[in-house]
Amino acid sequence: MTTPIAIEVNCATGEVIERPLTAAEITQREADATAAAARKAEEDAKAASDAVAKDALLTKLGITADEAKLLLS
Amino acid sequence: MANTYTLIASVTVGSGGVASIGFTSIPATYTDLQLFASLRADGTFGNAWYDSYVTFNSANLSWRDIIGLGSGTPSSRNDTTNFVTLGVPSSGATASTFGNVALYVPNYTSSSNKSASMDGVSENNATAAGMGLHAGLYSSSSAVSSITITPYNSPTVKFAQYSTAYLYGIKNS
Numbered sequence: 646m647t648t649p650i651a652i653e654v655n656c657a658t659g660e661v662i663e664r665p666l667t668a669a670e671i672t673q674r675e676a677d678a679t680a681a682a683a684r685k686a687e688e689d690a691k692a693a694s695d696a697v698a699k700d701a702l703l704t705k706l707g708i709t710a711d712e713a714k715l716l717l718s
Numbered sequence: 719m720a721n722t723y724t725l726i727a728s729v730t731v732g733s734g735g736v737a738s739i740g741f742t743s744i745p746a747t748y749t750d751l752q753l754f755a756s757l758r759a760d761g762t763f764g765n766a767w768y769d770s771y772v773t774f775n776s777a778n779l780s781w782r783d784i785i786g787l788g789s790g791t792p793s794s795r796n797d798t799t800n801f802v803t804l805g806v807p808s809s810g811a812t813a814s815t816f817g818n819v820a821l822y823v824p825n826y827t828s829s830s831n832k833s834a835s836m837d838g839v840s841e842n843n844a845t846a847a848g849m850g851l852h853a854g855l856y857s858s859s860s861a862v863s864s865i866t867i868t869p870y871n872s873p874t875v876k877f878a879q880y881s882t883a884y885l886y887g888i889k890n891s
Contacts, residue, residue, distance in 0.1 A: 650734070652736040677870050
């Protein structure tokens with residue numbers, strides 16, 4: 646895999662530099678991606694669990710989702 | 719635009735994209751800074767928008783956010799991590815669309831902690847679109863001399879060609 650490129654403008658000189666990411670920057674990006682995947686998995690799991698709980702509640706109440714919306718409107 | 723605005727520098731991303739966009743050696747001769755960016759990411763993370771983040775002097779800020787996703791009720795979020803703006807369309811959004819991010823940094827040379835405000839709205843010809851209002855805190859006595867914006871979710875995703883960023887300095891007189 647080619648090393649990703651960062652673009653930087655030196656505001657003092659106007660020079661535009663395109664340089665490969667440093668090892669630290671690559672490590673940070675990999676850590677970000679791991680954290681993002683964990684966060685998404687957590688959010689997806691919560692959404693799935695909420696959907697199951699919602700269906701169970703509607704069944705318990707004996708009403709449809711549309712009827713529940715009507716009640717809350 | 720008020721004549722106290724001065725364009726300090728700008729960037730247009732070329733073919734192949736870039737992993738981050740940065741402004742370095744920002745002069746300390748203005749009162750405030752304003753960054754306007756029009757961005758698109760070349761990857762997706764299951765959403766029509768792509769999470770991206772901003773650093774000052776290579777350090778993260780602490781953010782408080784209100785975010786909307788194109789449907790449902792907007793929600794609040796505290797970002798102790800560096801996961802901030804949703805104003806960047808992903809490759810899953812309508813082709814060739816770019817989002818808008820505006821970042822304002824008052825008193826960026828202050829020796830006290832600095833505040834920042836940011837809004838970002840992605841673009842998509844569909845219901846799903848990320849948007850957010852963000853209040854940031856940069857806890858440092860150093861002047862802000864560099865600003866970088868980076869895609870968050872993947873080590874390989876880049877800002878796409880034709881993304882732009884413009885940094886302005888603003889004087890109060």
